[in-house]
Amino acid sequence: MNPIPKPYDAKQHAAVAPAGVTLNDPFWSPYTDLVQNVVIPYQYEAIHDRAPGAEPSGAVQNFRIAAGQAEGEYVGWVFQDSDLAKWLEAVGYSLQIRRDADLERRADELIDLIEAAQHPDGYLNTYFTIKEPGKRWTDLTDCHELYCAGHMIEAAVAYYEATGKDKLLNVMKRMIEHVETVFGTGEGQIRGYDGHQEIELALVKLYHLTKEERYLKLAAFFINERGQEPNFIRREWEQRGRRSHFRPHGSSDIDTSYYQANKPVREQNVAVGHAVRAVYMYTAMADLARLTEDAELETACRALWNNITRTQMYVTGGIGSTHHGEAFTFDYDLPNDTIYAETCASIGLIFFAQRMLLLEPKSEYADVMERALYNNVLGSMAQDGKHYFYVNPLEVWPQACSCNPGKHHVKSERQAWFGCACCPPNVARLLTSLNRYVYTRRGDTLYANLYIGSELSAELGGTSVTVKQQAELPWSGAVRFEIAAEQKSRFALALRVPNWSPNMTVSINGESLKFSLSELQDGYLLLERDWNDGDVVEVSLTIQTTLLYADTRVRADVHKAAIQRGPLVYCAESADNGESILTLRLSQNAIFSERPANDLPGGAIAVETEAFRSVTPATDNEPDVLYRTQPPVLEPAKLTAVPYYLWGNRGQGEMTVWMNTL
Amino acid sequence: MNPIPKPYDAKQHAAVAPAGVTLNDPFWSPYTDLVQNVVIPYQYEAIHDRAPGAEPSGAVQNFRIAAGQAEGEYVGWVFQDSDLAKWLEAVGYSLQIRRDADLERRADELIDLIEAAQHPDGYLNTYFTIKEPGKRWTDLTDCHELYCAGHMIEAAVAYYEATGKDKLLNVMKRMIEHVETVFGTGEGQIRGYDGHQEIELALVKLYHLTKEERYLKLAAFFINERGQEPNFIRREWEQRGRRSHFRPHGSSDIDTSYYQANKPVREQNVAVGHAVRAVYMYTAMADLARLTEDAELETACRALWNNITRTQMYVTGGIGSTHHGEAFTFDYDLPNDTIYAETCASIGLIFFAQRMLLLEPKSEYADVMERALYNNVLGSMAQDGKHYFYVNPLEVWPQACSCNPGKHHVKSERQAWFGCACCPPNVARLLTSLNRYVYTRRGDTLYANLYIGSELSAELGGTSVTVKQQAELPWSGAVRFEIAAEQKSRFALALRVPNWSPNMTVSINGESLKFSLSELQDGYLLLERDWNDGDVVEVSLTIQTTLLYADTRVRADVHKAAIQRGPLVYCAESADNGESILTLRLSQNAIFSERPANDLPGGAIAVETEAFRSVTPATDNEPDVLYRTQPPVLEPAKLTAVPYYLWGNRGQGEMTVWMNTL
Structure with missing residues (x-):
C-alpha cells in the first residue's frame, strides 16, 4: 500500500x-x-x-x-x-x-x-x-x-x-x-x-x-x-x-x-x-x-x-x-x-x-x-x-x-x-x-523538446558543453544549434519532430543529413556523434497552414475543422470577419495565403482563404420568420484567421476555433 | 397608469x-x-x-x-x-x-x-x-x-x-x-x-x-x-x-x-x-x-x-x-x-x-x-x-x-x-x-385554427348550427367539414392554411373551389356563404416531408436542417441510426421515403433518406490521436427520422432534431 x-x-x-x-x-x-x-x-x-x-x-x-x-x-x-x-x-x-x-x-x-x-x-x-x-x-x-x-x-x-x-x-x-x-x-x-x-x-x-x-x-x-x-x-x-x-x-x-x-x-x-x-x-x-x-x-x-x-x-x-x-x-x-x-x-x-x-x-x-x-x-x-x-x-x-x-x-x-x-x-x-x-536529459542524450532560442551549459560526454539554440518559431521553422565544447565530446542531440511538421530537414556543418522517419526514436531524431567546438546543426521544420479535424466522437467538433500553423492554433474573429462568424464555412481544400497581422502585436501572421458564408435571404413580403423551408444561400466570403493566443485583443467580438466545413 | x-x-x-x-x-x-x-x-x-x-x-x-x-x-x-x-x-x-x-x-x-x-x-x-x-x-x-x-x-x-x-x-x-x-x-x-x-x-x-x-x-x-x-x-x-x-x-x-x-x-x-x-x-x-x-x-x-x-x-x-x-x-x-x-x-x-x-x-x-x-x-x-x-x-x-x-x-x-x-x-x-x-369565433366568422376531429354546436347566422370536422392529421392532410343547420345560415367558415402546407385544395359539396393564395385573409381562406344542412367542405392539406432551416443568426442551428412533416417535427435517434448521430450529414436535396414506424406507438410514420456519416478512419499504426490532419471520411448512411413527440420511447440513446447539411 x-x-x-x-x-x-x-x-x-x-x-x-x-x-x-x-x-x-x-x-x-x-x-x-x-x-x-x-x-x-x-x-x-x-x-x-x-x-x-x-x-x-x-x-x-x-x-x-x-x-x-x-x-x-x-x-x-x-x-x-x-x-x-x-x-x-x-x-x-x-x-x-x-x-x-x-x-x-x-x-x-x-x-x-x-x-x-x-x-x-x-x-x-x-x-x-x-x-x-x-x-x-x-x-x-x-x-x-x-x-x-x-x-x-x-x-x-x-x-x-x-x-x-x-x-x-x-x-x-x-x-x-x-x-x-x-x-x-x-x-x-x-x-x-x-x-x-x-x-x-x-x-x-x-x-x-x-x-x-x-x-x-x-x-x-x-x-x-x-x-x-x-x-x-x-x-x-x-x-x-x-x-x-x-x-x-x-x-x-x-x-x-x-x-x-x-x-x-x-x-x-x-x-x-x-x-x-x-x-x-x-x-x-x-x-x-x-x-x-x-x-x-x-x-x-x-x-x-x-x-x-x-x-x-x-x-x-x-x-x-x-x-x-x-x-x-x-x-x-x-x-x-x-x-x-x-x-x-x-x-x-x-x-x-x-x-x-x-x-x-x-x-x-x-x-x-x-x-x-x-x-x-x-x-x-x-x-x-x-x-x-x-x-x-x-x-x-x-x-x-x-x-x-x-x-x-x-x-x-x-x-x-x-x-x-x-x-x-x-x-x-x-x-x-x-x-x-526546453530540454530534458537522460545520461548523455540531450532531448530538444521545444524549439526556443536558448543557451544550455552542461557536462556532456565528460566535458563542458554549451548548446546554443536559435529558433524562429512560431512564425518560421528555421532552427540552428551551435555547439561549443572545451574538447571533443560524444553525446546525442535528440531533435523532436513536432507532430505539426510533416517533414524535417537537418544539416550538420552545412552537410545535409539523410534519414527516414522510420529511424526516429519515439519521435526524436538522435544525432549521436563526437561533437566538436563550433559544430552547427541546422534544422528546418515545415511550418504550413493546415486544417485539423477532431475525432468524430467529439460531438462539438463534428463536420468542423480548425486551422493550425506550426504550433499555433488559429481562430476567426469578428474583428476580421464581421458578425455571425459561425455562418462561415470552409472548404477542406482551402488554400491559405499569409500576411502580417498589422493590427495585432508581435509580428503575428494572419492567414486568409476563400470561404463561404451561409446567409438567410432577406424576404420583403414575409415576416421575419425564424424557420423556413428555403435554405440559406452560400455566398463567397473571405475568411481571415489569426493566432488563437492573440484573440480578444481588438475589443469584444465573436471568436471561433472550429469552423464548419463544406 | x-x-x-x-x-x-x-x-x-x-x-x-x-x-x-x-x-x-x-x-x-x-x-x-x-x-x-x-x-x-x-x-x-x-x-x-x-x-x-x-x-x-x-x-x-x-x-x-x-x-x-x-x-x-x-x-x-x-x-x-x-x-x-x-x-x-x-x-x-x-x-x-x-x-x-x-x-x-x-x-x-x-x-x-x-x-x-x-x-x-x-x-x-x-x-x-x-x-x-x-x-x-x-x-x-x-x-x-x-x-x-x-x-x-x-x-x-x-x-x-x-x-x-x-x-x-x-x-x-x-x-x-x-x-x-x-x-x-x-x-x-x-x-x-x-x-x-x-x-x-x-x-x-x-x-x-x-x-x-x-x-x-x-x-x-x-x-x-x-x-x-x-x-x-x-x-x-x-x-x-x-x-x-x-x-x-x-x-x-x-x-x-x-x-x-x-x-x-x-x-x-x-x-x-x-x-x-x-x-x-x-x-x-x-x-x-x-x-x-x-x-x-x-x-x-x-x-x-x-x-x-x-x-x-x-x-x-x-x-x-x-x-x-x-x-x-x-x-x-x-x-x-x-x-x-x-x-x-x-x-x-x-x-x-x-x-x-x-x-x-x-x-x-x-x-x-x-x-x-x-x-x-x-x-x-x-x-x-x-x-x-x-x-x-x-x-x-x-x-x-x-x-x-x-x-x-x-x-x-x-x-x-x-x-x-x-x-x-x-x-x-x-x-x-x-x-x-380548435376554433375561435368572431361574430359570424368561425375560424378553424386546428384541424382536429370535433363537433361544434353554436348559433351562427342566427340559427343553430353544428359543424362536424373530421381530420386525419398529423399523418395525412384530409379534412372534412359537415354542416348541420336547422335552417339556411349565412356565416363564414375560415380555413387556416398551415405554414407547413404550401397548397390547400378545397371543395364544397364535391365542387372544387378555385382560389389563389392572394385571396387569403391573414392566412385564412374565408368561405362566406349561405350554408345549408348537409353541406360538405373537403379540404386537402399538403403533408410532405420537408427540411426546415433556421435563420442563420441562430448560431446553434447554422449549417443544419430539421425535418418536418405536416405539423410534426422529426428527430433522429440512436435506436434507428446507431451511436454518434451528430456525425450524420444530410443533403439539402434529400428525398424522403415513408414507412410505418412499427416499433413506435400510434401508427406513426418514420421517414428515411440516403445520407452520409462522417467517420474518422481507423489507423492501425498511429496512436488514437484526437486531432489529425486527415479529414474524416464521408460514408453513405441511411438516415431514419421519427416524430419528435415520440422520442425517448426506446431506451436511452442519442437524439437530435437538427442535422448537419452537406
Missing part, C-alpha cells in the same frame, strides 16, 4: 530537466521580460492591495496580522497565502535569469515577514492563525493548508536556487517537520491528505534540492493514502457534521472524485474532477514513478495521460470541459462554448508532460506541452501583462457570455486580476521558468 | 374561443382518453401521496391539516396547493367531456376539504395556514399565494362549467373579496403583485363566467402595477432583509426581470426571465387588451409575441433557452443541448397564442399554437401517461446528461412524476380542454 521510496539512485536521476539554460528567443524573451518588468511588479502591488481597480488581495496583510505586526481581519480566500508564495517563486526564477538587488530586497523583506508569521512549532498558515486558531488540520478537504505549504516550498526552492539564501527554505523545512508529526499512520496521526494536491510535487522539488529522502517519503505517503478506504475526505466531511469551509450550510453528499480521492491513485485511469488538482497530482505521481521506480504508478500515469490527451483535451491544450467544479467531464465531451479550460490546468498539464518526458522520452509529451504553452497558456495573458483569461474558450459569442447564465463564466475580454488570483501568478512562474522546459 | 376597464361590450366579446366543441379525433381522442382514464386517476393517487415510487406530494394532506382534520407538518413546495387546483381543473374539463359520478364525488369531497381550509375572512393557502401563520402576504416574490389562488379560480370555473356546482366558485369569490381588501392603491393596502403571474389570467376567466367587472379590474391592477417604480419586488426583498423563501441566507441583489417586473408591462417588448411566468402574464395582457380595448397593451403583446416567435422559440415550439431561472436568454440564442424548453412554458405559449387569435385572427398564432402542441407539449408525456419530460431538449447525448453538470437538467428518458409537479397536471388540463383551441 505504502511502498517506501527506494533510496536515491544516480542512474534514475540521469533523467533531468536541466536548469542551466538561458532563454534568448525573439518570440519568448519579450514575454519573460514582460513578466519581469510588468507582471512581477504589478503582482507585488496586487498582493500589497495597491493594484488599481483590483479587489484587495490581503495576501501580505494577512502575514502581517499573523506575525503580530498589524491588526485586522483576515482578507481573501482560504488559500490566499499561496498568492504570496507564487509571487516569490516567480521572483526566484526571475532572479535566476537576472539578479536584481531591489527585487531581492523586497523578497527578503517578505521572507522575513513569513518567518515572523511562523508558529514556534513550525506551523505556517495565516488563515488558521488569524481566523480559526485551534482548528488547524480539521478541514483539509477545503482549507488548502498543505496546498499553501506546497507553494511556499516551491518558492523556497526557487529562491534558494537563485540566491543561495536559505531563510525561507528553513522556514519550510520546519513546517514540514511539523507536518511529519501530524500526518502518518502512527497513533494519533492524521491518515489524510490535502483536498487540493500541490504539496506532493513541491516535496519532490525539495527532495531534488536537498536529497533528503524524508520529503520523497512524505510525498509518497500523501499520494498513496489518497482514495484509500475508509475514505479520508468522506470521513472528514462526516466528522464536521457534513459541512465544510465552502459548504457552511452542509451538503447531502460529497463527491470524492472532485478531489481525485474516489479510488486509490494506482487504480485511476480516467481523469476526473477538478482539473488543476488532477494534473498537479499526476505530476507528482510521474515524479514518484520515476524516483521510486514504481511501475504501478507509471502505468497509472500513462493511462491518465492517454485519457486526457486522447479524449479530454481541447486542440488548444486546454483541459476541463465544465465550470461546475472546474472539472473534467467524460471522454470526447469537449464543448467549445461552455468550456472551462482554466489557464492553471494547462500549466499543470505542462508540468505533467515534462515529468512524463523524464519518465520516457517520447515526443508526444512535448507535442502536448508545446500545444498547451503556445495556445491555451499564452493566450490567457494580455500583451500588457495585466489582464488575463481564467477560462479559455474556443468559441465565444459575447452576448451569450452576458445573457446566457450557462456561459457567464466565459469572458470575451481578458480581465484585470481576479478575486481568485490563481492564474496570473501561475503564468508568471511558468514563463520565468520556461528555460527548464 | 391604471385605466379602469371599459364596461362589458358585446361587440368586443364577439371574439371567443367556443367551449361547445366535442373532440372526436383518431389522433387526439386517445390522448384525452389517456388523461381521463390514467392521468387523472394517477394524479389523484399522487396528490394523496399514494403514487408508487413518487415523492409524497402532501397536496391533499396539507389541506387536511389546514382544515384541522389532521395533524402534521406542511409537505412540499410553497405552491403545493396548486397541484390540487390543477387536478380539479382537469377534472372540470374531463367532466365537461363525460360526466363521471365517481370522479365527481371525489372532486366534491376535495372541494369540501378546500372550503374547510378557508379562513373566516376568505383567506386560503395551506402553506401560510400551517407553516407561517401571521406571515401572509409578506413574501409575494417567492411564496405563490396569489398564484395558488389563480389556479384554484381556474379549477372553480371549470368545475362550475362542468357541473353547475358553485361551492368552489364561492370559496374563490370569498378569497378574491379578501384579496381586494389587501391589494390596491388605498391606505394600508399592498401595491404589489405575485412573483409568479397566474391570478391575472384566472381573474379574466372568472370575469368571463360571472361578467362581474371587479375581477377584470383586479386583473388589470396586478398587470398595471407590475414593473412600476418604486419597484415592489425590490422593496419587498429589502423589507425582508434581502432574504426570501428561496434565498433564506439572503442575496446581494435581486433580478426583477426574472419576474418580468423590471419595467412596466406596457414598455416591455422583449421576453425576459422565467418563461412560464412570462407567457402566463402575456396571456392575461392579451385578454385585457381585448376586453378593455387597451391599445398600448395590444402593442406590447404583439411586440412580445414577435420577439418570442421570431427570435426565441425552438422549432418544436419550446421556449426558455436556459435552466438557470428556467428562463429566456436573448434573441437567437437557442442552444439545443443546454436548453430548458419547459413543458409548462409551451403550454403557456399556447394560451398566449389563443388569446392573440382572439385579439386578431391571424394564422401565424395558430401555426405556433399547433407547433407547440404537436411537438414540445405532446412529446413531454409518455404513452403511459405516467412519465413526463419537464425539459424538452432538441439534442441529447445521454452520457452528457449524466456526466456534464451543465446538462444534468436534461433527461434522456421521461421521468415518473416530479418533486415539483407542475408539468404533468398542466398537460392534463390542456389535453382535456383541447376542444377550446
